[in-house]
Amino acid sequence: MVRGYTPRVLTLLATAALAGSAVGDALAAFEGMSAEEMHDRMSVQTAFAPDDAAAWWTLGWAAYQLRDFTGAVEAWDEVAALDPSWRGLDFWRDAAAVRVALNPGPVGGPPVVTSPDGPAVLTVAAGGDTMLGNSLKNRVAPGNGEGLLEAVVEPLSSADLAFVNVESAISDDLPSTKCGPQSTSCYAFRTPSRYTAALVGAGVDVVSHANNHAMDLGEVGMLSTAAALDAAGIAHAGRYGDTAVLEVAGRTIAVVAAHSGECCLNVNDVNEVAAAVRAADAVADLVLFSFHGGAEGSRARRVPGRVEVAWGERRGDVRLLARHAVESGADLVIGHGPHVLRGMEVWQGRLIAYSLGNLVGYRQFGTKGGFTGTSAVLEVELASNGAVTGGRVHPLLLDEEAVPQEDPSGRAWKQLTELAGLDFPTTGVTVSEAGRLVLP
Numbered sequence: 001m002v003r004g005y006t007p008r009v010l011t012l013l014a015t016a017a018l019a020g021s022a023v024g025d026a027l028a029a030f031e032g033m034s035a036e037e038m039h040d041r042m043s044v045q046t047a048f049a050p051d052d053a054a055a056w057w058t059l060g061w062a063a064y065q066l067r068d069f070t071g072a073v074e075a076w077d078e079v080a081a082l083d084p085s086w087r088g089l090d091f092w093r094d095a096a097a098v099r100v101a102l103n104p105g106p107v108g109g110p111p112v113v114t115s116p117d118g119p120a121v122l123t124v125a126a127g128g129d130t131m132l133g134n135s136l137k138n139r140v141a142p143g144n145g146e147g148l149l150e151a152v153v154e155p156l157s158s159a160d161l162a163f164v165n166v167e168s169a170i171s172d173d174l175p176s177t178k179c180g181p182q183s184t185s186c187y188a189f190r191t192p193s194r195y196t197a198a199l200v201g202a203g204v205d206v207v208s209h210a211n212n213h214a215m216d217l218g219e220v221g222m223l224s225t226a227a228a229l230d231a232a233g234i235a236h237a238g239r240y241g242d243t244a245v246l247e248v249a250g251r252t253i254a255v256v257a258a259h260s261g262e263c264c265l266n267v268n269d270v271n272e273v274a275a276a277v278r279a280a281d282a283v284a285d286l287v288l289f290s291f292h293g294g295a296e297g298s299r300a301r302r303v304p305g306r307v308e309v310a311w312g313e314r315r316g317d318v319r320l321l322a323r324h325a326v327e328s329g330a331d332l333v334i335g336h337g338p339h340v341l342r343g344m345e346v347w348q349g350r351l352i353a354y355s356l357g358n359l360v361g362y363r364q365f366g367t368k369g370g371f372t373g374t375s376a377v378l379e380v381e382l383a384s385n386g387a388v389t390g391g392r393v394h395p396l397l398l399d400e401e402a403v404p405q406e407d408p409s410g411r412a413w414k415q416l417t418e419l420a421g422l423d424f425p426t427t428g429v430t431v432s433e434a435g436r437l438v439l440p
C-alpha cells in the first residue's frame with residue numbers, strides 16, 4: 001500500500017466535502033493535492049492493485065484535470081471492466097472521449113465572408129434564462145405553465161427557429177444533490193417535465209442546457225433534462241458532444257453551447273470551443289453558438305473585455321470567446337447568464353448578443369431594481385451565409401413572479417442602445433425607436 005493514500009481515505013474525503021455529483025465527489029478527493037501528484041500516486045496504486053476501481057476512477061480524474069483525455073478514457077475503461085455501474089462513469093467517459101475527438105487546434109477556420117450574400121432567408125428568435133418553476137421549493141405554476149410564456153408566443157413561434165436557455169434541471173422526482181437542507185444562499189432548480197409543454201406551446205425549437213443549473217440534480221439530472229426535452233420534441237445542446245442539429249427552412253442548423261462548469265464545453269477554453277464550432281460548421285449550413293457566461297446582476301451589465309468571476313468561478317472573457325467563435329465559423333452568438341441585458345455587436349458580419357437577461361424565472365428570479373426585470377426576445381434576420389441583415393427587439397418587463405409581460409415603453413431598446421455605445425463604440429448594434437436593429 002502506498003503511504004498516505006488508501007481508497008478508503010479518498011472515499012471519506014469525498015463524502016465529507018461534497019455530497020453532490022460524481023465529479024464533485026471525485027474532485028473533492030484532490031483537496032490539497034495537485035493533479036500531477038494525484039496522477040503519480042494513482043499510477044503506483046493501480047500498478048500494485050489493478051482491481052482497485054476507486055484508484056482507476058481517481059487516476060482518470062487526475063488525467064482529465066491534466067487534459068490527458070486519452071489517459072482518462074483508458075483509466076475509466078478499467079473502472080468499467082471492474083464495476084460497470086460506477087456512479088457517473090458513463091457520463092464522464094463519454095465526455096473524455098468527445099474531448100479526445102475535438103482535438104483543439106488554434107482559433108479560426110476558413111475565411112469568413114463578412115457581408116450578406118443576399119437578402120435574409122431565415123429568422124431566429126432567442127430568449128434568455130428560462131426557469132419554468134421549481135418543485136424543490138414547491139413553486140410551480142398552474143397546469144403545464146401555459147401562462148408563463150404567453151407574452152412571447154408571438155415572437156418565438158413566428159420565427160423559423162426559436163431558442164432559449166433552460167436554466168434548470170428537468171425531472172419529476174430526482175433529489176437535489178447540490179444544496180444542504182439548511183442552506184439559504186444555494187439555488188437548485190428542478191422543473192417538472194410537464195412544463196416542457198409550455199416551451200412547445202411557445203414554439204421553442206431548441207434550447208441550451210449548458211449552464212450553472214444543468215447539474216443541480218447531478219449527472220443523472222442532466223441526462224433526465226435531455227430525455228424530457230427529447231420526449232417533447234425539443235432539440236438541445238448541453239453536455240460534451242451534445243450539439244443540436246436541426247433542419248430549418250431548407251437549411252441545416254447546428255447549435256453549440258458552452259458554460260463555465262465541468263459538464264460542458266467551457267467558456268474559459270476558447271480553443272476547445274473553437275474546435276467544437278468548426279466541427280459543427282463542417283456538418284451544418286449555419287451555426288448558432290450559445291454561451292452562459294459573464295458575471296451576474298445589476299452591476300454586471302457591461303462587457304468588460306477580460307475574464308469575469310462570479311461566485312468564485314471564472315465565467316469567461318465573453319468578448320474574446322464570442323469573437324473567436326465567429327472567427328471559427330459561428331453565424332450567430334447568443335449569450336445569457338448575467339440575468340441582465342448586455343450590449344450587442346457585429347463581428348465579421350455576425351451578430352453577437354452578449355446577454356438576453358431573464359426570460360422567465362417563475363417565483364425564483366429576483367426582478368426588483370429594474371435591470372434584472374428588463375428583458376427581450378431578440379429576432380435576427382440572417383442571409384444565406386449567416387451574416388446578419390437586420391432584426392428587431394421585442395421588449396419585455398418581468399412581473400413580480402418573474403413572468404414576462406410586453407413592455408410598450410421599450411425599456412430594453414434604450415438599455416441595449418446605451419450599452420452598445422458604451423461597450424462597442426464602432427461595432428455596436430443599437431435599437432431604433434421602432435424596435436429595429438441598427439447595424440454598424
Ligand SMILES: [Zn+2]
Pocket residue numbers: 129167211212213292337
Ligand atoms: Zn445561470
